[in-house]
Amino acid sequence: MGLETLLAAVLLIALTCYALLGGADFGAGVWHLLAHGSSRREQHRLIGEAIGPIWEANHVWLILIVTILFTAFPSVYARLAITLHIPLTLLVVGIVLRGATFAFRHYDVKDDEIHLRWDQLFSVSSLISPLLLGTILGAVTVGHFPVNAAGFWDGYVSPWLKPFPLIMGLFTLTLFAYLAAVYLLLETHNPLLQDTFRRRAIMAALIAGLLEEAVLMLGQNSAPHLWGELTNSLWGRGIQLTIGSLTVAAIGLLLTRRYWWARSCAILQVTLTVWAWGIAQFPYLVPPYLTVFNASAPQVTLWFIAVALGFGVLVVFPSLWYLFRIFKGGGSLA
Amino acid sequence: MSDLLAARTLMAMSLGFHLIFAMVGMAMPLLMVLAEWRWLKTGQEAYLAVAKRWAKGTAIFFAIGAVTGTVLSFQLGLLWPKFMEWAGPIIGPAFSIEGFAFFTEAIFLGIYLYGWRKVSPRAHLAAGGVVALSGIVSGVVVVMANGWMNTPRGFTMIHGIPSNIDPIAALLNPSGLFQAPHMILAAFASAGFAVAGIHAFLLLRHPGNMFHQKALNIAFAVGGISAILQPFSGDLLAQQVAKLQPLKLAVFEAQVETQEGAPFRIGGVWNEETETFDHIVEIPFALSLMLHLDPYERVIGMKEFDKNNWPPIDVSRTAFQLMVFLGVIMLSHALWGVSLTYKKGSPGSSRRFLQATVLATPVGFIATEAGWVATEVGRQPWVIVGYLKTAEALTPIPGLTIPLMLFASLYAFLTVIVVWLMWRHISATPGQFEMPPTRPEEEVLA
Numbered sequence: 141m142g143l144e145t146l147l148a149a150v151l152l153i154a155l156t157c158y159a160l161l162g163g164a165d166f167g168a169g170v171w172h173l174l175a176h177g178s179s180r181r182e183q184h185r186l187i188g189e190a191i192g193p194i195w196e197a198n199h200v201w202l203i204l205i206v207t208i209l210f211t212a213f214p215s216v217y218a219r220l221a222i223t224l225h226i227p228l229t230l231l232v233v234g235i236v237l238r239g240a241t242f243a244f245r246h247y248d249v250k251d252d253e254i255h256l257r258w259d260q261l262f263s264v265s266s267l268i269s270p271l272l273l274g275t276i277l278g279a280v281t282v283g284h285f286p287v288n289a290a291g292f293w294d295g296y297v298s299p300w301l302k303p304f305p306l307i308m309g310l311f312t313l314t315l316f317a318y319l320a321a322v323y324l325l326l327e328t329h330n331p332l333l334q335d336t337f338r339r340r341a342i343m344a345a346l347i348a349g350l351l352e353e354a355v356l357m358l359g360q361n362s363a364p365h366l367w368g369e370l371t372n373s374l375w376g377r378g379i380q381l382t383i384g385s386l387t388v389a390a391i392g393l394l395l396t397r398r399y400w401w402a403r404s405c406a407i408l409q410v411t412l413t414v415w416a417w418g419i420a421q422f423p424y425l426v427p428p429y430l431t432v433f434n435a436s437a438p439q440v441t442l443w444f445i446a447v448a449l450g451f452g453v454l455v456v457f458p459s460l461w462y463l464f465r466i467f468k469g470g471g472s473l474a
Numbered sequence: 475m476s477d478l479l480a481a482r483t484l485m486a487m488s489l490g491f492h493l494i495f496a497m498v499g500m501a502m503p504l505l506m507v508l509a510e511w512r513w514l515k516t517g518q519e520a521y522l523a524v525a526k527r528w529a530k531g532t533a534i535f536f537a538i539g540a541v542t543g544t545v546l547s548f549q550l551g552l553l554w555p556k557f558m559e560w561a562g563p564i565i566g567p568a569f570s571i572e573g574f575a576f577f578t579e580a581i582f583l584g585i586y587l588y589g590w591r592k593v594s595p596r597a598h599l600a601a602g603g604v605v606a607l608s609g610i611v612s613g614v615v616v617v618m619a620n621g622w623m624n625t626p627r628g629f630t631m632i633h634g635i636p637s638n639i640d641p642i643a644a645l646l647n648p649s650g651l652f653q654a655p656h657m658i659l660a661a662f663a664s665a666g667f668a669v670a671g672i673h674a675f676l677l678l679r680h681p682g683n684m685f686h687q688k689a690l691n692i693a694f695a696v697g698g699i700s701a702i703l704q705p706f707s708g709d710l711l712a713q714q715v716a717k718l719q720p721l722k723l724a725v726f727e728a729q730v731e732t733q734e735g736a737p738f739r740i741g742g743v744w745n746e747e748t749e750t751f752d753h754i755v756e757i758p759f760a761l762s763l764m765l766h767l768d769p770y771e772r773v774i775g776m777k778e779f780d781k782n783n784w785p786p787i788d789v790s791r792t793a794f795q796l797m798v799f800l801g802v803i804m805l806s807h808a809l810w811g812v813s814l815t816y817k818k819g820s821p822g823s824s825r826r827f828l829q830a831t832v833l834a835t836p837v838g839f840i841a842t843e844a845g846w847v848a849t850e851v852g853r854q855p856w857v858i859v860g861y862l863k864t865a866e867a868l869t870p871i872p873g874l875t876i877p878l879m880l881f882a883s884l885y886a887f888l889t890v891i892v893v894w895l896m897w898r899h900i901s902a903t904p905g906q907f908e909m910p911p912t913r914p915e916e917e918v919l920a
């Protein structure tokens with residue numbers, strides 16, 4: 141495996157971590173928005189306490205992705221920044237509002253009416269950001285970005301404002317919500333809350349399953365490369381089958397209240413989904429022109445990041461483990 | 475407004491906004507750790523209360539620092555894709571180091587803010603230390619990356635493509651090495667002065683309050699020492715600029731013609747027609763002396779350079795002068811505080827001094843913003859000096875005034891809320907330290 145492939149794999153690992161950790165924080169925000177019924181206040185409290193100590197660390201995965209992208213694959217970063225200017229800008233605004241309102245809500249010295257406003261903004265931006273993130277990934281999957289576009293619409297809007305990316309957006313959102321619901325089950329001992337999130341987790345799992353099918357269907361025309369890999373190859377079919385069985389297993393485990401196992405299934409399921417996408421996309425970063433091989437930075441740069449990553453891992457993983465051990469008990473994830 | 479101007483304004487706005495939060499994020503952990511360390515050493519609960527109060531106030535700044543920093547890492551590409559494509563392989567490795575500093579910072583910040591009762595006091599203090607250290611590392615690295623834009627190193631141009639890349643040489647560029655300590659000192663001086671100003675204000679309202687007394691002492695110590703060191707670091711930096719970016723220095727110092735025994739010039743308005751500065755005050759030989767330790771040494775003037783490469787002169791020079799002026803004020807104020815401490819044991823003993831400290835609350839931040847405007851506008855028309863013009867780096871997407879407006883309203887909104895929250899935060903003074911403490915302070919943060 142060449143260095144550029146290694147760094148592409150690192151990008152995929154970082155994306156997986158961002159989905160599993162940062163994604164779940166967004167998902168928790170979605171449940172914050174949808175919280176209703178008599179336990180509404182408790183649900184809000186649970187969500188606030190669950191993500192408080194960890195969201196900033198989880199957010200850094202995204203920064204790492206951007207950093208590796210512009211260092212190791214600078215032309216890809218530049219291409220995305222030009223063609224996807226609009227959704228990226230909106231994503232950033234969503235991220236700012238999400239983080240800022242969470243901080244306003246939780247680090248204020250008083251607790252009064254205005255906190256309801258912060259809650260609303262927090263949860264709406266938690267809903268919009270994953271939608272945009274998924275849309276952006278969808279647009280990257282389709283690729284074919286116009287190089288010298290004739291007009292504004294062709295150059296900067298139509299590459300992402302079309303069915304396949306938008307469905308990817310919805311799929312991402314549901315997947316994040318699903319993860320969050322499953323994680324939250326292990327954050328509380330209140331049977332009422334557990335019941336609520338159990339129902340939600342099952343619902344989200346079902347919708348995510350349907351959307352995954354929809355992504356594949358649409359992909360047949362929009363992203364033939366992805367579709368071909370996932371449906372015509374042996375590994376593609378295998379991975380799809382595994383993801384499907386994991387979904388069924390997770391739902392079964394949720395029904396029988398085996399939450400720890402359900403969470404493990406969910407984590408595996410999301411990991412495999414991200415990897416299935418990544419491997420099917422390989423070697424393209426943005427099809428059909430930009431690949432892992434032709435868009436990579438010079439070897440020295442790649443070496444430098446690889447070494448920096450090696451050292452970084454030695455520092456970051458033990459620290460992350462320490463963080464999660466303190467706040468999430470027993471060395472378990474998220 | 476042209477797209478180029480919109481992009482430049484937006485970039486400046488985002489950087490200037492992030493800078494405030496980044497400075498607080500770099501300096502406050504040190505202040506908190508000092509307060510907590512005093513608590514562990516002396517057992518006085520007021521110190522613990524100070525540390526916890528600061529932690530709660532700073533948490534908001536951290537969060538906004540993180541999200542506005544994220545804006546920047548996208549916006550560099552959204553506005554200047556050509557620049558990032560060019561610079562990414564050379565200076566990007568520096569950012570990957572920064573990425574890990576962010577990680578450790580965010581992780582240990584979580585432990586610091588939420589772990590008061592979950593880890594031992596020593597582990598808690600150590601977590602604060604890691605936050606402080608990684609904040610400083612991020613600041614240093616990003617400023618070194620900026621220094622590279624001033625003095626690009628670590629590559630050779632072959633057929634218009636940067637080749638033979640050496641990321642380490644790029645990172646250790648001569649501008650960055652001098653800019654980084656100047657920036658770190660700026661962060662400590664600014665945050666120290668600001669925090670001291672707030673506690674001085676409250677001390678004037680609640681005379682004798684131990685809580686504010688202790689907070690003021692720590693903040694002033696950090697801010698004052700940095701403010702005293704700052705002009706020295708600035709002078710070293712100026713010598714470096716004189717050597718490596720002589721045109722920029724000439725603009726800073728209003729040196730139009732090359733001259734031996736150049737004076738230090740104060741004030742003045744640039745006259746486009748006559749190409750001179752009107753109404754300028756001169757201190758003979760001072761500039762040559764400051765830059766070369768020799769009153770008769772030659773200082774290169776602007777006219778030696780192609781006029782097409784002159785930066786916007788008024789903006790750059792005014793910003794530079796403002797920074798130096800405020801630097802002198804901060805230095806004097808710090809020295810006053812030192813002499814009070816020497817004579818009376820504490821700077822908080824003089825009402826006059828406290829009043830002056832309140833007035834000095836924002837000066838550090840203003841000086842730092844001014845310094846950055848001087849540096850960045852003074853680099854124009856280049857984004858990478860000598861290699862890439864700002865205009866060439868611009869994204870092709872039209873209508874950039876729209877994101878400019880969007881982010882302007884976003885930042886305005888955040889500013890209003892942060893100011894209001896800080897006001898609420900400040901006006902809730904812990905009353906129990908009016909007298910020497912009688913019983914342990916309960917969880918302030920809970």
Ligand code: HDD
Pocket residue numbers: 617624649652653654656657659660661663664704705706707708709711712715722797798799800801802804838839841842843844845846847848849850852
């Ligand atoms: C508290 C803030 C503060 C104070 C009091 C000063 N500075 Fe400063 N200065 C900065 C904050 C700053 C800064 C914002 O941090 C800059 C912008 C870029 C940088 O690296 O540091 C800077 C840049 C900067 C530069 C430009 C570097 C370049 O373009 O590459 C010079 C020559 C000086 N400073 C010199 C001084 C001198 C002679 C001072 C004497 C009083 C001084 N500064 C006080």
Ligand code: HEM
Pocket residue numbers: 482483485486489490492493550554557616617619620843846847850851853854856857864
């Ligand atoms: C946080 C402190 C900083 C402030 C307040 C600041 C301020 C500014 C200002 C005022 C401009 C506009 C200059 C003009 O067009 O006339 C600018 C441009 C720019 N700055 Fe900075 N800057 C800061 C730090 C940095 C750092 C650390 C980097 C990169 C590592 C950077 C990269 C850029 C780029 C790429 C541009 C746009 C191109 C250009 O106008 O030259 N800045 N900044």
Ligand code: HEM
Pocket residue numbers: 196199200203492493495496497498499500535536537538539540541542543544545546547550576579580609610612613614616617657
């Ligand atoms: C002089 C200029 C700058 C200084 C001194 C500085 C310093 C810092 C510091 C100390 C932090 C962490 C503390 C906090 O969250 O408040 C931070 C956060 C951040 N900065 Fe900057 N920065 C500068 C400019 C930039 C630029 C140009 C970029 C974009 C490439 C950037 C990207 C980031 C990011 C992504 C974060 C968030 C990290 C997190 O999640 O904790 N910064 N900055």
